Amino acid sequence: MTKRLATYLADGIYELLQEWAHQERRSISSLAAFILEKAAREHQEQILKQPPVSEQQER
Numbered sequence: 450m451t452k453r454l455a456t457y458l459a460d461g462i463y464e465l466l467q468e469w470a471h472q473e474r475r476s477i478s479s480l481a482a483f484i485l486e487k488a489a490r491e492h493q494e495q496i497l498k499q500p501p502v503s504e505q506q507e508r
Contacts, residue, residue, distance in 0.1 A: 454485075
């Protein structure tokens, strides 16, 4: 199920996203969703690559 998210952006970021979205011919909302999904998936991959906490403490 799709969820909705509202956020606040630092000064200038909206304009950067607006230009980027225009270059890719997509909406700002679609671009933001793409960026967030990509970052979340990359973060999850990093977590899965890390050794368990018990192994980190033995070092």
